[in-house]
Amino acid sequence: MHSFGYRANALVTFAVTILALMCGMASLSDNFNSPSPSAHVQLRISNSLTPFTHLSVLNINWFQKQPKANDEVSMTLNISADLQSLFTWNTKQVFVFLAAEYETPKNSLNQISLWDGIIPNKEHAKFWIHTSNKYRFIDQGSNLRGKEYNLTMHWHVMPKTGKMLADKIVMPGYRLPEEYR
Numbered sequence: 001m002h003s004f005g006y007r008a009n010a011l012v013t014f015a016v017t018i019l020a021l022m023c024g025m026a027s028l029s030d031n032f033n034s035p036s037p038s039a040h041v042q043l044r045i046s047n048s049l050t051p052f053t054h055l056s057v058l059n060i061n062w063f064q065k066q067p068k069a070n071d072e073v074s075m076t077l078n079i080s081a082d083l084q085s086l087f088t089w090n091t092k093q094v095f096v097f098l099a100a101e102y103e104t105p106k107n108s109l110n111q112i113s114l115w116d117g118i119i120p121n122k123e124h125a126k127f128w129i130h131t132s133n134k135y136r137f138i139d140q141g142s143n144l145r146g147k148e149y150n151l152t153m154h155w156h157v158m159p160k161t162g163k164m165l166a167d168k169i170v171m172p173g174y175r176l177p178e179e180y181r
């Protein structure tokens, strides 16, 4: 009497189990196939073939103190990156963002996103952008004069199945001007 419902249910359970197993295997094999991006980066750095072949601040367009006393800076960036090594058959897309990171008396880490992008596939993973900051670089105070900061490229690898991977590469040693301009 219940045999049809029972069988259908059993079939669904079986199908779900297989699916889960396949997903598990997929993400497992992906983990085996690709060394962690950071290891990859480290390796490539030592060969001086970093995924980010070039990143520079070409110009400080202006640097001012807002009426509310918050510092704001506009800069032109030259970002060129090769993220092709992050792509495997299991990669859905890669989200990247470039942040300025600096320390203030109040916070040990202030992180300001300056630019971001979604890379849909390996063909678009090698790119070069000449741009002014997409998001405003505003400090919650007037801490930016002569401030040392790092530019950090963060990436999130979104897989088709399995867990998301996140990593970053830090480019230290940038400094803002001593004076507003």
Ligand SMILES: *[C@@H]1O[C@H](CO)[C@@H](O)[C@H](O)[C@H]1NC(C)=O
Pocket: 053, 054, 058, 078, 079, 080, 128
């Ligand atoms: C920007 O970066 C690209 C790629 O590294 C380089 O060829 C180009 O000369 C840079 N542009 C400037 C103005 O520095």
Ligand SMILES: *[C@@H]1O[C@H](CO)[C@@H](O)[C@H](O)[C@H]1NC(C)=O
Pocket: 101, 102, 103, 108, 109, 110, 149, 150, 170, 171, 172, 173
């Ligand atoms: C900037 O980078 C240096 C070197 O990696 C690191 O020691 C420092 O903590 C970084 N600063 C911030 C604010 O993250």
